[in-house]
Amino acid sequence: MITASLRKSYGEALVQIGRENKDIVVLEADLGKSTMSCFFEDQFPDRYFQMGIAEQNMASTSAGLALAGKIPFYSTFAVFATGRAYDQIRSSIAIPDLNVNICGSSAGLSDFGDGKTHQSIDDIALMRVLPNMTVLSPVDAEETKKMVKAMAESEGPAYIRINRSDLPVLTADDDKPYQIGQMTSVKKGDDITVFASGIMVHQSLKAAEMLEKEGISVEVVNVSCIKPLDKDAVKQFSAGRKGIVTAEEHSIIGGMGSAITEAMSENPLPLVQIGVQDKYGTSASCYEDLLKAYGLTEDDIVTAVKRLIKK
Amino acid sequence: METTILNRKEAMLTANAIRSDILAMLPPGKVGHLGGSSSIADIMSCLYFHHMNINPKNMKDPDRDRILLSKGHSVLAQYAALTELGVIDRNELKTLKTYGSVLQGHPDMERTPGIEAVTGSLGQGLSVGLGLALGLKLEKSKGRVYVICGDGELSEGQVWEAAMAGSVFKADNLTAIIDLNGIQATGTTEETFPIPNIAEKWEAFGWNVIQLDGHDVVAIHKALEEARNFKGKPSVLVARTIKGKGFSFAENKAAFHNGSLTDEQYKIALEDLEKIKNEVEKS
Numbered sequence: 068m069i070t071a072s073l074r075k076s077y078g079e080a081l082v083q084i085g086r087e088n089k090d091i092v093v094l095e096a097d098l099g100k101s102t103m104s105c106f107f108e109d110q111f112p113d114r115y116f117q118m119g120i121a122e123q124n125m126a127s128t129s130a131g132l133a134l135a136g137k138i139p140f141y142s143t144f145a146v147f148a149t150g151r152a153y154d155q156i157r158s159s160i161a162i163p164d165l166n167v168n169i170c171g172s173s174a175g176l177s178d179f180g181d182g183k184t185h186q187s188i189d190d191i192a193l194m195r196v197l198p199n200m201t202v203l204s205p206v207d208a209e210e211t212k213k214m215v216k217a218m219a220e221s222e223g224p225a226y227i228r229i230n231r232s233d234l235p236v237l238t239a240d241d242d243k244p245y246q247i248g249q250m251t252s253v254k255k256g257d258d259i260t261v262f263a264s265g266i267m268v269h270q271s272l273k274a275a276e277m278l279e280k281e282g283i284s285v286e287v288v289n290v291s292c293i294k295p296l297d298k299d300a301v302k303q304f305s306a307g308r309k310g311i312v313t314a315e316e317h318s319i320i321g322g323m324g325s326a327i328t329e330a331m332s333e334n335p336l337p338l339v340q341i342g343v344q345d346k347y348g349t350s351a352s353c354y355e356d357l358l359k360a361y362g363l364t365e366d367d368i369v370t371a372v373k374r375l376i377k378k
Numbered sequence: 379m380e381t382t383i384l385n386r387k388e389a390m391l392t393a394n395a396i397r398s399d400i401l402a403m404l405p406p407g408k409v410g411h412l413g414g415s416s417s418i419a420d421i422m423s424c425l426y427f428h429h430m431n432i433n434p435k436n437m438k439d440p441d442r443d444r445i446l447l448s449k450g451h452s453v454l455a456q457y458a459a460l461t462e463l464g465v466i467d468r469n470e471l472k473t474l475k476t477y478g479s480v481l482q483g484h485p486d487m488e489r490t491p492g493i494e495a496v497t498g499s500l501g502q503g504l505s506v507g508l509g510l511a512l513g514l515k516l517e518k519s520k521g522r523v524y525v526i527c528g529d530g531e532l533s534e535g536q537v538w539e540a541a542m543a544g545s546v547f548k549a550d551n552l553t554a555i556i557d558l559n560g561i562q563a564t565g566t567t568e569e570t571f572p573i574p575n576i577a578e579k580w581e582a583f584g585w586n587v588i589q590l591d592g593h594d595v596v597a598i599h600k601a602l603e604e605a606r607n608f609k610g611k612p613s614v615l616v617a618r619t620i621k622g623k624g625f626s627f628a629e630n631k632a633a634f635h636n637g638s639l640t641d642e643q644y645k646i647a648l649e650d651l652e653k654i655k656n657e658v659e660k661s
C-alpha cells in the first residue's frame with residue numbers, strides 16, 4: 068500500500084487553492100518547514116505571514132484578516148495551534164464565526180521524541196467545545212487535500228489535525244469534493260462497528276482483518292469529521308450491532324469517542340473507548356513504541372472487540 | 379558585595395565536557411536539539427559550577443538557586459551539566475528520548491532530578507521563574523532564579539508580560555539570560571522574525587541590562603556577579619552566542635536546530651571537542 072505525507076499534502080493543497088483564489092492567506096509561527104506551509108511561502112510570499120513564535124497573536128491576526136475579507140489558514144504544532152491560543156480562537160475567531168482555518172500539525176503522539184509538552188491529546192476536545200467550530204481529522208494525504216479545499220469554501224472556523232507521519236492512502240484521488248460532516252464506512256461488517264479517526268482507522272482495518280479470520284465481522288467507519296457529527300450516520304452504522312468501539316489518538320475524554328458516545332446516548336449499545344486514558348504523553352524513540360504503550364495498536368482493538376462479543 | 383572566584387580554564391573545560399555529554403546524547407542518526415543546546419554550554423558551566431548555590435547531594439534544598447530553561451528544547455545542555463555534577467547518572471545519557479527514560483525531550487520536573495519546572499511550550503519560563511523568585515522572597519529564601527530564554531522565543535508576548543511584571547515587583551533575585559544566537563527553527567531571526575534593539579527593549583521594561591559575549595566565561599562570570607549584586611531591579615544578560623558552538627559543521631546552521639548527525643559529522647564533532655580541550659589545557 069502506498070503511504071504519503073499528510074503534511075506535504077496540506078502544503079500542496081494551500082498552494083493549489085491559493086492559485087485559484089487570491090483571498091487565501093497563510094500564517095505561520097516558525098514551524099513552516101514542519102507544517103509544510105513553506106510551500107505556500109515559496110509561491111505566494113506576499114500572502115504569507117511569518118508571525119514568529121507568537122501563536123496568540125497569529126490567531127487574532129487571522130481573525131482580522133478574515134474581517135478584511137481574506138480566507139486565512141494558520142498552522143503550527145497542534146498543541147500550540149489550539150491550546151496556546153485558546154481564548155484568542157474563542158473570542159476573536161469562533162464567537163464572530165469567521166472563516167479562519169486552523170491547522171494543527173504533528174497532532175496526537177506523532178511528535179514522539181519531544182514528549183508531553185509537544186504531544187496533542189486534547190486538541191479535539193478544545194476545538195469541539197467551541198460553538199461554530201468544525202473539527203476535522205483526515206485519514207490520509209488525499210483526504211487532507213480535499214479537506215483543505217472544503218475548509219476554505221465553507222463559512223465559519225475550522226480545525227484540521229494532521230499526523231506528523233506518513234500514512235497509507237485509503238481514499239481516492241478523484242474530483243469528488245469532501246463534504247464537511249461526511250463519515251464513511253471503509254470496511255463493511257455486522258457484528259461490531261469501530262468508529263475510528265486518523266491513524267486509528269488504519270489500525271482498525273488491520274484489526275478487522277485479524278478478527279475476520281476468527282469469524283468476527285467488523286465494520287470500520289472513518290470519522291474524519293468529528294464536528295459537525297453526522298448523528299444519522301452514527302445511528303445507521305450501529306444499528307443491529309452487538310457493540311461499538313471508538314478508536315482515536317486523543318484523550319478518551321472530550322474527543323471523537325466522546326462525540327460518538329453522546330450521539331448514541333438515546334440508543335445506547337455496549338461501547339469500549341480506545342484512546343489515551345486520561346494521561347499525558349511521553350518521549351519515545353519511535354512512534355510505534357508510543358502507540359503500543361498507550362494502547363493504540365490493532366491488538367488493542369482486537370481485544371476490545373472480543374470483550375464486546377463475549378458480553 | 380559577594381564575589382566568586384572563577385578558574386577560567388576550569389570553566390572552559392567544564393563547558394567542553396558539557397558539549398561532549400550533549401554529543402553522547404545524540405549518536406549518529408538521532409534527532410535532537412544540538413544547536414540551541416551547545417550555544418548555552420558556556421553559560422551552563424559558569425552557572426552550575428561557579429555561581430549557583432546548589433548542593434548536588436541535595437537538589438531539594440529550599441535555599442538553592444534554580445535554573446529554568448524557558449527554551450526547553452535545549453535541555454540537553456542542562457542534562458549535561460547535571461551529569462557533570464553527578465546529579466544525573468551518566469548511563470542515562472544514551473536513553474535520551476526513549477520510552478521510559480528519565481531524560482525527556484523537554485524539561486520535566488517529575489521525571490528528572492535537578493529539573494525545576496515543566497517547560498517546552500516557549501514563552502512561559504520567565505513567568506514561572508518570576509513566580510518562583512517572588513515566592514522565594516516571601517519565604518525569605520536566599521535562592522536566586524535564572525531563566526534562560528531564546529531570542530526567537532522573545533516573539534512570544536508572554537515574555538514581555540513577565541518582563542513588565544518583573545520590574546513592577548522589583549524581582550532582583552531573578553536573572554533572565556537571553557541566548558542571542560540569531561537562529562530559530564525556520565532560519566535566522568533576521569529572515570524569520572527580526573526583533574531589533576533587544577537590549578533597549580529590556581531596559582525600557584525596567585530591567586538592569588548587561589550585554590556580553592556568551593562564550594567568554596570571564597564575561598559571563600562578571601555579568602552573573604553584577605546581576606547577583608544589583609538591587610531593586612531584575613537583571614537580564616543579553617548574551618551573544620553561536621548556535622551549534624563548538625561543532626564546526628553545525629555553527630550558525632539552522633539545520634542543526636533539531637537535526638541528526640551523520641557518522642562522519644559525529645567523528646568530526648569528537649575531534650572538534652578534543653582539539654578545543656587540548657587548546658584550553660595548553661593556554
Ligand SMILES: Cc1ncc(C[n+]2csc(CCOP(=O)(O)OP(=O)(O)O)c2C)c(N)n1
Pocket residue numbers: 096097098120122147151413414415417449451452498499500501527528529530531532557559560561562563621635
Ligand atoms: C509555543 C511554542 N511554539 C513553537 C514551538 C516550537 N519550537 C521549538 S524551538 C523553536 C525555535 C526557538 O528558537 P529560539 O528561541 O531562538 O531558540 P534557539 O535558537 O536558542 O534554539 C520553535 C519554534 C515551541 N516549542 N513552543
